[in-house]
Amino acid sequence: xxxxxxxxxxxxxxxxxxxxxxxxxxxxxxxxxxxxxxxxxxxxxxxxxxxxxxxxxxxxxxxxxxxxxxxxxxxxxxxxxxxxxxxxxxxxxxxxxxxxxxxxxxxxxxxxxxxxxxxxxxxxxxxxxxxxxxxxxxxxxxxxxxxxxxxxxxxxxxxxxxxxxxxxxxxxxxxxxxxxxxxxxxxxxxxxxxxxxxxxxxxxxxxxxxxxxxxxxxxxxxxxxxxxxxxxxxxxxxxxxxxxxxxxxxxxxxxxxxxxxxxxxxxxxxxxxxxxxxxxxxxxxxxxxxxxxxxxxxxxxxxxxxxxxxxxxxxxxxxxxxxxxxxxxxxxxxxxxxxxxxxxxxxxxxxxxxxxxxxxxxxxxxxxxxxxxxxxxxxxxxxxxxx
Amino acid sequence: xxxxxxxxxxxxxxxxxxxxxxxxxxxxxxxxxxxxxxxxxxxxxxxxxxxxxxxxxxxxxxxxxxxxxxxxxxxxxxxxxxxxxxxxxxxxxxxxxxxxxxxxxxxxxxxxxxxxxxxxxxxxxxxxxxxxxxxxxxxxxxxxxxxxxxxxxxxxxxxxxxxxxxxxxxxxxxxxxxxxxxxxxxxxxxxxxxxxxxxxxxxxxxxxxxxxxxxxxxxxxxxxxxxxxxxxxxxxxxxxxxxxxxxxxxxxxxxxxxxxxxxxxxxxxxxxxxxxxxxxxxxxxxxxxxxxxxxxxxxxxxxxxxxxxxxxxxxxxxxxxxxxxxxxxxxxxxxxxxxxxxx
Numbered sequence: 001x002x003x004x005x006x007x008x009x010x011x012x013x014x015x016x017x018x019x020x021x022x023x024x025x026x027x028x029x030x031x032x033x034x035x036x037x038x039x040x041x042x043x044x045x046x047x048x049x050x051x052x053x054x055x056x057x058x059x060x061x062x063x064x065x066x067x068x069x070x071x072x073x074x075x076x077x078x079x080x081x082x083x084x085x086x087x088x089x090x091x092x093x094x095x096x097x098x099x100x101x102x103x104x105x106x107x108x109x110x111x112x113x114x115x116x117x118x119x120x121x122x123x124x125x126x127x128x129x130x131x132x133x134x135x136x137x138x139x140x141x142x143x144x145x146x147x148x149x150x151x152x153x154x155x156x157x158x159x160x161x162x163x164x165x166x167x168x169x170x171x172x173x174x175x176x177x178x179x180x181x182x183x184x185x186x187x188x189x190x191x192x193x194x195x196x197x198x199x200x201x202x203x204x205x206x207x208x209x210x211x212x213x214x215x216x217x218x219x220x221x222x223x224x225x226x227x228x229x230x231x232x233x234x235x236x237x238x239x240x241x242x243x244x245x246x247x248x249x250x251x252x253x254x255x256x257x258x259x260x261x262x263x264x265x266x267x268x269x270x271x272x273x274x275x276x277x278x279x280x281x282x283x284x285x286x287x288x289x290x291x292x293x294x295x296x297x298x299x300x301x302x303x304x305x306x307x308x309x310x311x312x313x314x315x316x317x318x319x320x321x322x323x324x325x326x327x328x329x330x331x332x333x334x335x336x337x338x339x340x341x342x343x344x345x346x347x348x349x350x351x352x353x354x355x356x357x358x359x360x361x362x363x364x365x366x367x368x369x370x371x372x373x374x375x376x377x378x379x380x381x382x383x384x385x386x387x
Numbered sequence: 388x389x390x391x392x393x394x395x396x397x398x399x400x401x402x403x404x405x406x407x408x409x410x411x412x413x414x415x416x417x418x419x420x421x422x423x424x425x426x427x428x429x430x431x432x433x434x435x436x437x438x439x440x441x442x443x444x445x446x447x448x449x450x451x452x453x454x455x456x457x458x459x460x461x462x463x464x465x466x467x468x469x470x471x472x473x474x475x476x477x478x479x480x481x482x483x484x485x486x487x488x489x490x491x492x493x494x495x496x497x498x499x500x501x502x503x504x505x506x507x508x509x510x511x512x513x514x515x516x517x518x519x520x521x522x523x524x525x526x527x528x529x530x531x532x533x534x535x536x537x538x539x540x541x542x543x544x545x546x547x548x549x550x551x552x553x554x555x556x557x558x559x560x561x562x563x564x565x566x567x568x569x570x571x572x573x574x575x576x577x578x579x580x581x582x583x584x585x586x587x588x589x590x591x592x593x594x595x596x597x598x599x600x601x602x603x604x605x606x607x608x609x610x611x612x613x614x615x616x617x618x619x620x621x622x623x624x625x626x627x628x629x630x631x632x633x634x635x636x637x638x639x640x641x642x643x644x645x646x647x648x649x650x651x652x653x654x655x656x657x658x659x660x661x662x663x664x665x666x667x668x669x670x671x672x673x674x675x676x677x678x679x680x681x682x683x684x685x686x687x688x689x690x691x692x693x694x695x696x697x698x699x700x701x702x703x704x705x706x707x708x709x710x711x712x713x714x715x716x717x718x719x720x721x722x723x724x725x726x727x728x729x730x
Contacts (some may be wrong), residue, residue: 005627005630005634019724022720022723022724025529026720078395084722086719090718090719102572114606121528125616148439167493247572266718267713267715267716267718267719269715270710270713270714270715270718271715272710273711274711274713275711276711277707277708277711279704280707281707282703282704282706282707282708283700283703283704283707284703285703285706285707285710285711286650286654286702286703286704286706286707286708286709286710287654287658287699287703287706287707288703289651289706289707289710289718289722290632290650290651290652290702290703290706291628291655291658292722293632293635293647293648293651293722294628294631294632294635294651294655295468295628296651296722296723297631297632297634297635298627298631301631301634315627318620318623318624318627321620321621321624322628330591363524374613374617376620377616377620378613378616378620378623379619380615380620380623380624381610381616381619384592384596384619384620384623385596385600385621386596386599386600386610386611386615386616387610387611387616
C-alpha cells in the first residue's frame with residue numbers, strides 16, 4: 001500500500017521556521033524585482049542567469065542541507081523544499097545552479113571523495129559552479145542501461161569516447177555529470193556503468209546545439225573523441241553508477257519543478273480575467289488551483305518522508321506523472337477561455353498569451369524529460385506488485 | 388496518521404471485516420436497516436469518534452478515519468451523518484439522543500432559515516431511519532434544531548441504494564440551540580464524503596490489482612500486459628492524489644472547517660472518482676459489470692458521493708471566485724499560508 005501523504009508538523013516547531021523562510025524568499029525576490037534584476041517571464045525558472053544564481057548562493061539558498069564545512073547551511077530537507085518551491089513558483093531564473101544543487105551535491109555527499117567535496121561543493125553553494133547531466137545517448141533514451149559511451153582505464157586516468165544528447169545547457173556549464181560504461185556489458189545489465197565529473201572544456205569534447213521546436217537552444221549533442229580524464233574524475237565506485245543514480249530518484253522526481261513549469265499561465269490568466277470571473281472561468285481556474293494545491297501537498301509530504309530517511313520512489317514517480325500532466329492541463333484549459341482576439345487586448349491579455357504560447361510549445365517535453373510517462377507508470381506498476 | 392487514528396482505524400477494520408458481509412450490504416440495499424451492525428458500531432464508539440481528549444474540541448480527523456475505513460467495507464450506515472449530528476448538537480450545548488441521526492441541509496445551495504414553515508428537506512440521508520439535526524440561519528447566526536424521526540418520508544435512493552429521502556417538517560423542533568451555520572455543516576459534510584471516497588477508492592485499487600494478478604488471458608495474468616499496468620498506475624495515482632488532498636483538508640481543519648482545503652479536497656476526490664471507476668471497470672472487464680461482483684458496491688458509491696455536498700463544478704466555481712479576487716501574484720502566498728484560508 002502507498003504512503004498516505006500525511007505530514008503533520010504541528011508539534012515539531014517547524015511551521016514558523018518554514019513560514020519565515022517563505023517570507024524571506026518573497027522579500028528577496030520583491031527587492032530584486034524592484035532593482036529590475038529579474039521579472040516573471042514565459043520561460044519561468046528555466047532561465048540560465050549566473051549573476052542571479054550568485055545572489056541566491058549569497059543568501060545561503062544553494063546547498064541548504066549540506067554540511068557547513070562545504071558551504072552548506074545544515075538546513076532540513078523541508079527547509080530546502082520550501083525555498084526552492086518559492087523560487088520556482090515565482091519563476092525566478094535559477095536554472096544555472098539547478099542541477100548541481102539538486103543532484104550533484106547529494107551525489108558527492110554520499111559517494112564523492114573528500115577532495116571532490118572540497119573542490120565542488122563550496123563553489124556550487126556560492127552559485128559559481130554549474131553542471132549538466134550526461135545520461136541520454138542517440139540510441140539510449142528510456143533504456144539507460146544500454147548506454148555505449150565508454151570510459152577506458154588508461155595510464156593516469158580514463159579515456160572517453162561516445163556521444164551524449166539532450167544535454168541541457170552543456171554550452172554554458174562548467175562540468176558534466178557523465179554516465180559511461182567502464183566494463184563490457186554482462187548478464188547484469190546495470191553493472192559496469194560509472195559516473196564522472198568531466199570538465200566540459202577538455203580537449204576532444206565538442207558541443208553541437210540542438211534547436212527545439214520553438215527554435216530555441218537549450219539542449220545539445222556532446223561528442224567525446226578520445227577525451228582524457230584525470231583519475232579523480234570518477235565519482236564513487238567504479239561500476240557503481242547505476243546504484244548511485246537510482247538512490248536519488250525520489251529526490252529527483254518529487255519536487256515542485258515537476259508541476260510548476262506553466263504556473264505563470266495561470267497567474268497571468270487570473271490578472272487578465274480580474275475579480276469578476278464568469279462561471280466557466282471560475283470553474284476552470286478553481287479546478288486548476290485544486291490540482292495545484294494537491295500536488296504541492298504531495299511534494300511537500302514526500303520531502304518530509306525523505307527527511308525521515310524513507311525512499312518513497314513510487315510516490316515520487318506518481319507525483320511526477322500527475323505533475324507533468326498538470327503542466328499540460330494548464331495551457332489546454334486556459335486556451336479554452338481565450339481567443340485569437342485576446343492577442344489584441346490590453347497588457348495583461350498580451351502577457352497571458354505570451355505565457356500560453358511558450359507553454360504550448362514546451363508542453364510535449366514535460367511528459368518525456370527526466371523519465372517518460374510510460375517509464376514512471378511502469379515504476380508505479382512495479383510498486384503495486386504487477387511486475 | 389496519529390496514534391489515535393491508528394487505533395480507531397484498526398478497531399473499525401476488525402469490526403467491519405467480521406460483521407459487514409455481502410449479505411448485510413444486499414439487505415440494506417433492499418431497504419432493511421442493519422440494526423445489529425449499527426449496535427456494534429455504536430458500542431465500539433464509532434458513532435462518537437468526534438470526541439476529543441480535550442473536552443471543548445471536536446476531533447474531525449478521527450471521524451474522517453472512521454468513515455474512510457467504513458467506506459473501504461461499503462458499510463451501509465449513516466456513520467458520517469451521526470458523527471456530524473452529534474458534533475453539531477454538542478457544539479450547540481444540546482443533549483445527544485441515542486440512535487442514528489441524520490443532518491440537514493445536505494444541498495450546498497439550500498439554506499434553511501428559522502421560521503421557514505413548513506420546512507422541506509430533500510435528499511436526506513437515511514431520512515426514514517434517523518432523527519434529524521438541522522442547521523438553520525437565524526439572521527446571521529446559525530441555529531441547531533433537533534427533530535424527531537419523520538413520519539412517512541418520501542422514499543428515495545442514491546446510485547448506491549443508500550437512503551436519500553424527502554421530508555416536509557411542519558412541527559416545532561424538540562430542542563434548539565445556537566450552533567453551526569448551514570455553511571459549516573456543508574463543509575464538514577463535503578470533507579467526510581471526500582474521506583469516504585478515498586476509502587472506496589482504496590478498496591477499488593486493491594480489487595483491481597488483485598484481479599489483474601489472478602485473471603489469465605493469452606497465457607499470462609493480464610497485469611503483465613503494459614497496457615493494463617499503465618491504466619492501473621493511473622488509477623493508483625488518482626487514489627494517492629485524492630488521499631493527499633483529503634489528508635491536507637483534515638489537517639487544516641483541526642480548529643474548524645478549512646473552507647479552501649475542503650473545497651479543493653472534495654473537488655480533487657471527485658475528479659479521482661471518475662478516473663478510478665473508469666479504469667477499474669475497464670480492467671475488470673465484463674465480470675466487473677455484473678451485479679454479482681463486488682466492484683459496483685464501491686463504484687456506485689463514488690458516483691453518488693461525488694455529487695453530494697457539492698459536485699466538482701460547485702466547488703471549482705467557489706475556489707475560482709475566491710482566488711480571482713487575489714490577483715495572480717496573490718495566489719501563491721494564499722495557497723501556502725495556512726492562516727490565510729479561513730473564509
